[in-house]
Amino acid sequence: MKELIMVDNLEKTFTLHHSQGKQITGCKDISFSINHGEFMGITGKSGAGKSTILKSLYRTYKPTSGRMVYNSTQFGPIDLVSASDREILSIRKNEIGYVSQFLNVMPRVTAIDVVLEAIIEMGSDGVKAREQAKDMLAHFKLPETLWDSFPRTFSGGEKLRLNLAQAMVKRPKLLLLDEPTASLDQKSKEAVKDMMIELKQGGTSMIGIFHDLEFMETVVDVEYHLADGQFKKVEKV
Numbered sequence: 001m002k003e004l005i006m007v008d009n010l011e012k013t014f015t016l017h018h019s020q021g022k023q024i025t026g027c028k029d030i031s032f033s034i035n036h037g038e039f040m041g042i043t044g045k046s047g048a049g050k051s052t053i054l055k056s057l058y059r060t061y062k063p064t065s066g067r068m069v070y071n072s073t074q075f076g077p078i079d080l081v082s083a084s085d086r087e088i089l090s091i092r093k094n095e096i097g098y099v100s101q102f103l104n105v106m107p108r109v110t111a112i113d114v115v116l117e118a119i120i121e122m123g124s125d126g127v128k129a130r131e132q133a134k135d136m137l138a139h140f141k142l143p144e145t146l147w148d149s150f151p152r153t154f155s156g157g158e159k160l161r162l163n164l165a166q167a168m169v170k171r172p173k174l175l176l177l178d179e180p181t182a183s184l185d186q187k188s189k190e191a192v193k194d195m196m197i198e199l200k201q202g203g204t205s206m207i208g209i210f211h212d213l214e215f216m217e218t219v220v221d222v223e224y225h226l227a228d229g230q231f232k233k234v235e236k237v
């Protein structure tokens with residue numbers, strides 16, 4: 001398999017049990033592929049289904065139908081739609097990262113420990129690892145007063161910064177970014193951009209949702225737009 005991921009006719013339908021089984025389409029007819037090291041941006045209006053695509057790839061949502069064949073280091077080509085929970089957990093731990101403004105961490109673990117655990121999982125040790133965790137939190141400008149606090153009460157921007165620091169440490173093969181610049185000021189956006197460039201140079205592929213189109217165009221290789229149920233590649237002029 002030469003691509004990193006091939007998505008074929010992905011569909012996710014939600015059944016609302018509290019509304020007599022009413023069905024809502026999250027996304028449908030989604031097909032695309034990305035190559036190793038490629039960065040894809042997704043745009044589309046609110047409610048079009050952008051987050052549903054990312055959450056299906058991360059298997060937060062179990063797709064209703066379709067295929068998402070991912071070229072895993074551990075398992076070889078694997079369909080993320082039918083992969084077992086155990087396989088998905090292992091892929092999340094070692095290969096696919098997810099960054100958003102929402103919490104992606106265990107409760108009652110301090111911010112610095114979130115990053116530290118990621119560093120230890122990557123094979124570094126004690127004092128050096130702690131210094132590296134501090135550097136990473138400082139790099140993404142998480143205020144030092146928050147380093148020993150529990151992230152549950154952090155603002156959206158603070159949670160995002162912590163998730164970015166954790167993702168950066170893990171250097172995943174594929175990073176899913178759900179509005180990675182939301183709630184960030186210009187200076188912090190520059191830090192995010194630097195991180196993306198650095199990850200890309202290290203071979204990480206990324207799929208990101210952006211509302212800041214100007215920012216997006218400076219980082220992505222390919223852009224897809226989701227509108228009126230159609231998912232189409234935007235040809236660059």
Ligand SMILES: Nc1ncnc2c1ncn2[C@@H]1O[C@H](COP(=O)(O)OP(=O)(O)OP(=O)(O)O)[C@@H](O)[C@H]1O
Pocket residue numbers: 014024025026027044045046047048049050051052053
């Ligand atoms: N867990 C869920 N249960 C029921 N419906 C959902 C769920 N998640 C998403 N939806 C619905 O699926 C559709 C697509 O939502 P999604 O969050 O993917 O849109 P989006 O393009 O990311 O929007 P935004 O830009 O506002 O974040 C919406 O109609 C939404 O209400």
